Amino acid sequence: MQLSFYLRLDLMNMKVCKFGGTSVATADQIRKVVDIVTSDAERKIVVVSAPGKRFSDDVKVTDLLIRLGEAALSGAETDPHLERVLSRFREITDELGLSTDISSEIESDLRDRLSNDKEDSSLYMDTMKAAGEDNNAKLIAAYFSLIGCDAKYINPKDGGLLVNDRPQRVRALSEGDERLAKLREESGLIVFPGFFGFTKDGTLRTFNRGGSDITGAIVAAAVGADLYENFTDVDSVFAANPTVIENPVPIKTMTYREMRELAYAGFSVFHDEALIPAFRKSIPVCIKNTNNPNAPGTLIVKERDYNEQQVIGIAADSGFTAIYVDKFLMNLEIGFGRRLLQIFEEEEISYEHTPSGIDNLSIIIRTRFLTKEKEERIVGRIHKELEPDAVIVEHDYSMIVLVGEGMQYTTGLAARAATAIAKTGANIEMINQGSSEVSLVFGVKVQDETKILKELYKEFFVKSYVKS
Amino acid sequence: MQLSFYLRLDLMNMKVCKFGGTSVATADQIRKVVDIVTSDAERKIVVVSAPGKRFSDDVKVTDLLIRLGEAALSGAETDPHLERVLSRFREITDELGLSTDISSEIESDLRDRLSNDKEDSSLYMDTMKAAGEDNNAKLIAAYFSLIGCDAKYINPKDGGLLVNDRPQRVRALSEGDERLAKLREESGLIVFPGFFGFTKDGTLRTFNRGGSDITGAIVAAAVGADLYENFTDVDSVFAANPTVIENPVPIKTMTYREMRELAYAGFSVFHDEALIPAFRKSIPVCIKNTNNPNAPGTLIVKERDYNEQQVIGIAADSGFTAIYVDKFLMNLEIGFGRRLLQIFEEEEISYEHTPSGIDNLSIIIRTRFLTKEKEERIVGRIHKELEPDAVIVEHDYSMIVLVGEGMQYTTGLAARAATAIAKTGANIEMINQGSSEVSLVFGVKVQDETKILKELYKEFFVKSYVKS
Numbered sequence: 001m002q003l004s005f006y007l008r009l010d011l012m013n014m015k016v017c018k019f020g021g022t023s024v025a026t027a028d029q030i031r032k033v034v035d036i037v038t039s040d041a042e043r044k045i046v047v048v049s050a051p052g053k054r055f056s057d058d059v060k061v062t063d064l065l066i067r068l069g070e071a072a073l074s075g076a077e078t079d080p081h082l083e084r085v086l087s088r089f090r091e092i093t094d095e096l097g098l099s100t101d102i103s104s105e106i107e108s109d110l111r112d113r114l115s116n117d118k119e120d121s122s123l124y125m126d127t128m129k130a131a132g133e134d135n136n137a138k139l140i141a142a143y144f145s146l147i148g149c150d151a152k153y154i155n156p157k158d159g160g161l162l163v164n165d166r167p168q169r170v171r172a173l174s175e176g177d178e179r180l181a182k183l184r185e186e187s188g189l190i191v192f193p194g195f196f197g198f199t200k201d202g203t204l205r206t207f208n209r210g211g212s213d214i215t216g217a218i219v220a221a222a223v224g225a226d227l228y229e230n231f232t233d234v235d236s237v238f239a240a241n242p243t244v245i246e247n248p249v250p251i252k253t254m255t256y257r258e259m260r261e262l263a264y265a266g267f268s269v270f271h272d273e274a275l276i277p278a279f280r281k282s283i284p285v286c287i288k289n290t291n292n293p294n295a296p297g298t299l300i301v302k303e304r305d306y307n308e309q310q311v312i313g314i315a316a317d318s319g320f321t322a323i324y325v326d327k328f329l330m331n332l333e334i335g336f337g338r339r340l341l342q343i344f345e346e347e348e349i350s351y352e353h354t355p356s357g358i359d360n361l362s363i364i365i366r367t368r369f370l371t372k373e374k375e376e377r378i379v380g381r382i383h384k385e386l387e388p389d390a391v392i393v394e395h396d397y398s399m400i401v402l403v404g405e406g407m408q409y410t411t412g413l414a415a416r417a418a419t420a421i422a423k424t425g426a427n428i429e430m431i432n433q434g435s436s437e438v439s440l441v442f443g444v445k446v447q448d449e450t451k452i453l454k455e456l457y458k459e460f461f462v463k464s465y466v467k468s
Numbered sequence: 469m470q471l472s473f474y475l476r477l478d479l480m481n482m483k484v485c486k487f488g489g490t491s492v493a494t495a496d497q498i499r500k501v502v503d504i505v506t507s508d509a510e511r512k513i514v515v516v517s518a519p520g521k522r523f524s525d526d527v528k529v530t531d532l533l534i535r536l537g538e539a540a541l542s543g544a545e546t547d548p549h550l551e552r553v554l555s556r557f558r559e560i561t562d563e564l565g566l567s568t569d570i571s572s573e574i575e576s577d578l579r580d581r582l583s584n585d586k587e588d589s590s591l592y593m594d595t596m597k598a599a600g601e602d603n604n605a606k607l608i609a610a611y612f613s614l615i616g617c618d619a620k621y622i623n624p625k626d627g628g629l630l631v632n633d634r635p636q637r638v639r640a641l642s643e644g645d646e647r648l649a650k651l652r653e654e655s656g657l658i659v660f661p662g663f664f665g666f667t668k669d670g671t672l673r674t675f676n677r678g679g680s681d682i683t684g685a686i687v688a689a690a691v692g693a694d695l696y697e698n699f700t701d702v703d704s705v706f707a708a709n710p711t712v713i714e715n716p717v718p719i720k721t722m723t724y725r726e727m728r729e730l731a732y733a734g735f736s737v738f739h740d741e742a743l744i745p746a747f748r749k750s751i752p753v754c755i756k757n758t759n760n761p762n763a764p765g766t767l768i769v770k771e772r773d774y775n776e777q778q779v780i781g782i783a784a785d786s787g788f789t790a791i792y793v794d795k796f797l798m799n800l801e802i803g804f805g806r807r808l809l810q811i812f813e814e815e816e817i818s819y820e821h822t823p824s825g826i827d828n829l830s831i832i833i834r835t836r837f838l839t840k841e842k843e844e845r846i847v848g849r850i851h852k853e854l855e856p857d858a859v860i861v862e863h864d865y866s867m868i869v870l871v872g873e874g875m876q877y878t879t880g881l882a883a884r885a886a887t888a889i890a891k892t893g894a895n896i897e898m899i900n901q902g903s904s905e906v907s908l909v910f911g912v913k914v915q916d917e918t919k920i921l922k923e924l925y926k927e928f929f930v931k932s933y934v935k936s
Binding site for chain 2: 257260261264273276279280322328329331332334335337338341342345348349350351352353354355356357358359360362364408409410411412414415418419421422425426427428429430431432433434436437438439443
C-alpha cells in the first residue's frame with residue numbers, strides 16, 4: 001500500500017504556487033487563494049507573502065514590521081507599532097472566522113522576536129521582517145484546515161531552505177535541495193512562508209530582493225515541480241508598458257531569455273532574478289492573476305517556436321549615462337579598452353554596453369551607480385591613466401529594447417525598427433546588435449523615449465496599421 | 469637684403485609634395501614630376517620614393533634591393549641582383565640625359581652598402597632597402613639641376629629626420645623637428661628621400677609601414693607646410709571601392725577622421741597612419757594623380773561642412789571573426805568583460821568591437837591575428853577562466869562601414885542603411901553605432917558583402933535612384 005501511494009504521488013503532476021502581497025492582503029483575497037488552490041489537485045505547495053496593501057495608500061505589513069523593529073532598536077515605544085501589525089492580522093483572522101488562538105499566537109511570536117538579542121541589528125531586523133510571511137503562512141494553513149483541507153504550515157528551517165551567510169547577497173544553498181525535495185512526499189497541502197531561509201547554524205536571513213518570488217522558485221526547483229505558478233495582480237505580462245501604450249497585447253508564452261531581456265529594460269511585473277532557480281532547472285513559470293485566475297496568464301518556458309512572433313515585447317528604461325572617450329590612434333593601443341573597463345571595475349560599477357569607433361569608445365552605465373564625486377573621480381582617472389584626447393559624459397539616455405527569440409535572423413527587422421524611430425523625428429544615439437540573439441537595443445535621448453515606444457509598438461503589434 | 473629674403477619666404481605659401489613609386493618609376497614619369505613641381509612655385513620640398521613598378525608584373529626597386537641584401541646575407545652571389553638594380557637606375561639616367569657619373573655614384577653607393585657589417589641583419593637590410601629612395605632622390609635632384617632648377621638633395625641625417633631605436637615600430641622623434649623646420653629657410657628646391665631616418669647615434673632605420681608617405685607627412689608637419697600633396701596614381705579617393713562599384717563618385721573633401729574610418733575598413737589608396745604627423749599639426753593633405761595633375765584630387769582637412777553630404781564614403785572589409793561568449797547572469801559579474809578583454813590583451817590581439825547583450829558578449833577581431841593554435845588557446849582560456857555557458861567562434865564576417873562626419877545627428881540615416889541592406893535579403897549580424905560620430909558599422913556575412921555594398925552605394929550616392 002505504502003509503495004503504491006508513493007508511486008501515485010510521483011506520477012501526478014505537481015504545481016508550486018506563490019501568492020504575492022496583494023493576493024493575501026485581506027480575508028477576501030485569502031478566500032480567492034484558497035479557491036484557486038483547491039480547484040486544482042496538482043497545486044500542492046503554496047508559498048505566501050506577508051499581507052500587502054489593501055488600497056494604494058495602505059502600508060504593507062512588512063513595512064509596519066520594519067517600523068516596529070526600528071523603534072525597538074532605537075529604544076522608542078514599540079506598542080503602537082505592534083498594535084498596527086496585530087490589527088492587520090486580527091482583521092484577517094476575524095473575517096475568516098479563525099480561532100482567536102491564532103491571533104494570540106501571532107502576538108506571542110512577535111513579542112518573542114521583539115525580545116531577541118539586538119547586538120546585530122541586521123539579524124534583528126531580518127527576524128522582524130520575516131514575521132509577516134511566517135505568521136501569514138501559519139494563518140493561511142489554519143484556514144485551509146478550517147475549511148476541511150489537509151494542509152500544514154512548514155517552516156523553512158524544517159523544510160530545508162538553507163541560505164548562505166552573506167548578508168549583502170543572501171542566496172539559497174543547493175545543500176538544502178535534498179531536504180526540500182522531500183516536500184514532494186508530504187501528504188496534503190503545504191503552506192510555506194516566502195522571503196526567508198536559515199543559514200547552516202540556524203540563523204534566519206531574509207532575501208535581499210525578490211522576496212516570496214525567490215522562495216517559490218527555489219522550492220519549485222528543488223521539488224522538480226511541473227509548473228511554478230506565480231500569482232500576482234495582473235492578468236499577464238504585456239508586450240509593452242501599459243502606462244505608455246493603451247491596452248497592450250498580452251504575452252502568452254515567452255522564453256526565459258526573453259524575460260531576462262524585458263526585465264532588464266524596465267519590465268517590473270516580477271523580479272526576474274528571483275525566478276532564476278526555476279529557470280536553472282527548466283521549470284516552466286506561469287504568471288497569473290489571483291483576481292482573474294481563469295485568464296491564461298503568461299507562460300515562461302525554455303524554448304518556444306519563434307517563427308510565430310519575432311518581436312515579443314518592447315521595453316524601455318531611462319537612467320543611463322554614456323561616457324565617451326576619444327583618443328587618436330586608440331585602436332593601436334592594445335589594452336586600452338581593458339584598462340578603461342578596469343577603472344569602472346575598481347569603482348565597482350558594472351557597465352551595460354561599450355559601443356566603439358576606430359579612435360573612440362563609449363561606456364554605457366546606469367546613472368544610479370554614479371554620484372557626482374564618483375563621476376568626477378572616474379573622469380579624472382581616465383584622463384590621468386589613459387591620456388585621452390577627450391572624455392565626454394552624457395546623462396539622460398534611455399535604452400529601448402526590442403525583444404524576441406531568434407530576431408537576429410529576421411531579415412529587415414532592424415530596418416523596420418530604425419525606420420519607425422526615424423518617423424518620430426528622434427535621433428538614434430546608439431544601436432547595439434550583434435551578441436544577443438534575443439534583443440536589439442537602441443540608445444535614445446530620454447525625452448524621445450515615449451514617442452519612440454509608441455511608434456515601435458505600432459510597427460510591431462498593431463496589425464491593422466498601414467505603413468505610410 | 470637677407471632679412472627681406474627671409475620675410476618673403478615666411479609669407480609665401482609652401483607645399484610639400486610626395487611622389488610615390490609609380491610616379492618615379494621611369495624617366496617619363498620623373499619628367500611629369502618635374503613639370504608638376506616647377507609649375508607651382510609653392511612646391512618647395514619634394515619627397516620621393518624608390519622607382520616602383522613600370523608595368524603590373526614589374527618588380528619594384530625596393531624589392532630588388534631586398535633580394536640583393538638577402539643574397540649578401542646568405543653568402544649567395546650578389547652580382548646578378550646588383551646588376552638588376554643598377555640597370556633600373558641606368559635606364560632612367562640614360563633617358564633623362566644625366567651624366568654617367570650619376571650611375572657610377574649609385575653603383576659605388578650600393579657596393580659600399582653591400583660591404584657593410586652584417587652582424588645585425590636587420591640593420592643591414594634597412595641600409596640596403598633605403599638605397600632605392602636615397603639614390604633616386606640624388607638622381608632626381610640632379611635632373612632638376614640639369615634643366616636649370618635650383619634644387620638640391622638633402623639626406624635625412626643632415627635634414628634632421630630623427631627616429632627612435634625600436635626596430636619593430638620605427639617612429640619619428642619630435643626632437644628632430646627643429647632642424648627639419650629649417651628646411652623652410654633653404655633656398656631653392658629640396659629633394660628628400662622617403663622611407664628612412666636616423667637614430668640619435670646615426671643608425672639608419674626604415675619605417676615599418678607607410679614608406680615615403682610618412683616621410684612626407686613628417687617633413688610637412690615640421691616645416692608647417694600649408695599643404696602636403698601626396699601624389700600617387702589615382703585621380704582621387706572614391707566614395708566606394710572601384711573594383712566593386714563602377715565609376716564611384718570621387719571624394720572632393722573629407723576630414724582626417726573620415727579618412728581614418730575609411731582606411732580602417734579597406735580603403736588602401738594610401739596608408740592612413742602615415743599621414744598622422746600631418747594631421748597632428750592640422751596640415752591639409754591633398755591626394756593627387758601624377759598622371760593627371762589637373763584633376764582636383766581629394767583634399768583631407770580637419771573640418772568640413774558636413775551638412776553638404778552626410779555619407780562621404782562606404783568601405784567594406786572582410787576577414788573578421790566574432791567570438792561569442794554566453795553566461796547566464798553575466799551582467800551581475802562585475803569585471804567579466806574586463807577579464808575577457810584581458811585574455812585577448814595577453815594574447816596580444818587587439819579587438820575591434822564588443823557588442824553586448826544582457827547575458828552575452830561578443831569580441832570582434834581581425835581573423836589574421838588568429839592562428840588555429842591561438843584560437844584554441846583563447847577559447848580554452850575563456851572556458852577555464854570565465855566558466856561561460858557557451859563560447860562560439862564564427863569566422864567570415866565582413867564589416868561594412870558608412871562614413872560621414874556628423875552622420876550620427878542625421879535622423880533616419882540608420883533606417884535608410886538598414887532598409888537598403890534588408891532589400892538585398894542579407895541578414896545584419898551586428899550593428900555598431902554609438903561612440904563614433906563618423907561611422908556606422910554593420911557586420912555581415914562575407915558572402916553578402918558585395919551586394920550590400922552595391923545597394924548602399926545606390927541608396928546614398930545614386931541620386932536618380934527611385935526608391936521602391
